[in-house]
Amino acid sequence: MKKTAPVKERERTPIASHSSIIIIGGGASGLLAAVSARRAAEDAGIGTEACTITLLERNPRTGTKLRLSGGGKCNVTHEGSPQELLEKGFIRRNEQRFLRHALYSFTSSDLLQLLLARGVTTGVRADGKVFPDSGEASSVAIAFEELQRISSVVVRTSCRVKSVEQRDGLFQVRSTGTLFTSDALILATGGVSYSGTGTTGDGLSIAKTFGHTVMAPSAALTPVYTIKPPPASLAGVALRSAGLVASGGGRSVERRGDLLFTHRGFSGPAALSLSRDIAELMRESGSCQLFADLFPDHTTAEVEQFLLRQTKKNGAQMVRKFLQICPIAPPEGAFGTAPHGTIPTALVPSIMRHAAIESEVTWSILPKEKRLALLAVLKRFPLGSVRETVLDQGEVSAGGVSLAEVNPKSMESRIVPKLLLCGELLDYAGEIGGYNLQAAFSTGWMAGRNAVKSLKF
Missing domain, CATH: 2.40.30 (Elongation Factor Tu (Ef-tu); domain 3)
Incomplete structure (x- = not known):
């Protein structure tokens, strides 16, 4: 369960400092963990000298992946209530149950208010995605950098953690040539996607040394x-x-x-x-x-009737011409409307080829078996x-520390007291649209607050 360094190495590694809380990882969850820890301490009347917070980040600056998110525009969250975000953003029931308390404890509105207080205004797109009005992800990252400063968080960048152990009630965190110690430890290292940003699975290895089960990462x-x-x-x-x-x-x-x-x-x-x-x-x-x-709102039988009506009404029309003006994904009961446009012209030759229909064939001479072949292709076009x-190209990775081993009401390990885990390090993955960032922010917020609560001052 405990990974220990050789005695000689321990003896010659200087202690840089002791902190009440160490956070490993300066991404979305780690940054929020630091801010919430400070606010929890302030709420409890604990000063900055009594509750010291250190954040260790392996990159030259914090928020590296945050700056790349949303194509560099940073889809920070999704509009809606916590329940709506849970239902739309997290399809798997166990993930919804695990994240419920976190998303209700720190909502998307709480996040946007936090950013607004640092001068970052945001806007909601028609699809519910929320972006900074600046159009620049860096504005969000800079706001969080400023929050670290005003929260008196000691940020150590270019500091890659080599090993972690717990000795004599303290967490001992070693980077190259330096030893950090703390009373509580928050792992916020992310998953394994976009490894160029530093998410190479270090936190998963650390969690394993403390006895945690790690579900195999996947895209x-x-x-x-x-x-x-x-x-x-x-x-x-x-x-x-x-x-x-x-x-x-x-x-x-x-x-x-x-x-x-x-x-x-x-x-x-x-x-x-x-x-x-x-x-x-x-x-x-x-x-x-x-x-x-291509007709997801209609059954095969309904599409077949649609094609039969075309045969009776427009027998002289070439099937190819019909497909070029045919609505794609028409709403239920409304074949004639095209809110999503028409079938792309470039796709029509492939549809004809898969249905084995000649280019100049009209509806009037189309055999039944070819009409049924066309029906099959429209409902199940083969993509390969x-x-x-x-x-490594995923916006997030699935897999990670088993949710069963983390208390969803605190983000504290059920195996090691005062060890908290948050963000993409955990075994959940949401839908596209800002849901994963909100989950990282929310679980990080909970981890920070509960790290303070786990300590005695």
Whole structure:
């Protein structure tokens, strides 16, 4: 359970300082943990000299991944009540149950008020995503840097932690040539996506040394690559509000959203959202097939009737011409409306080819078997076999410290007292749209407050 350094190394490693609380990781959860710890101490009447807080960050500055989030624009959260965020952002029930207390304790409104107090105004897009009005993720990161300063948090950058142990009731944290000690320790090191930002799984290794179970990390919110890439003519083509279905090992999973063809596979909200499930299917069965449903709000029988009506009303029309003006993902009961546009013209030749229909065929001479083939393709357009979901390109990673081993009401370890864990280090992964950042902020906030409560002053 305890990883100890050789005696000689311990003897020659100088102690830099002792802190009441050490936070390892200066990302979203770690930064909020530091701020909330200070505020909890102030609320309890504990001064900065009595409650000292040190944050250790391996990069030259804090908030490295934060500065890259949302394509550099930082989708800080999602609009809505805590319950709405739980239902929309976290599909798995165990994750909803675990995060409930955190999201209610520190809401999206609390986050936006915290940023506003530092001069960062935000706006809500039509899809509910919240971004800083500046359009710059750096404005959010700078605000949190300032919050560390006014909260009297000692920030040590370019400080990579090599090992952690607990001896004589204290946590001993070693970086290169330096030993830090503390009464309480918060792990906020993130997952394993975007390893270039420093998220290389260090915190998972530390958690293991303390006896925690770590679920194998896997890709989430990441592009999906296929064995045979889509035709070059489709690269950049988007299917608006389509259904994306992944099948493997006798099991199918699906999502609804925009799907983007790329040179190597698929991206866009539908693919990113489903990538975690796709990775699991690949791990379970070794293979996974992808399909697109161009009429996700309608049953196969309803689409068949729609095609029959076209045959009777527009017999002289070429099937190809119909597909070029056909609405994609029309609403239930409204085949004639096109809120999401029409089927992309570039996709029509592929639809015709998969249905084995000649280019100049009209409805009047289309055989029944070809009409049924077209129906099958429209409801289950084949996208190919998955080659991989790229872990390091994911916005977040799934897997991490088992949620069963962390108290959801405090973020304190159920195994090691005064050890708290928060953020992407934990085994949850939300949907695209700011949900994961909000969860990181909320769990970090809880960890900081409860770290103070765990100590005696």
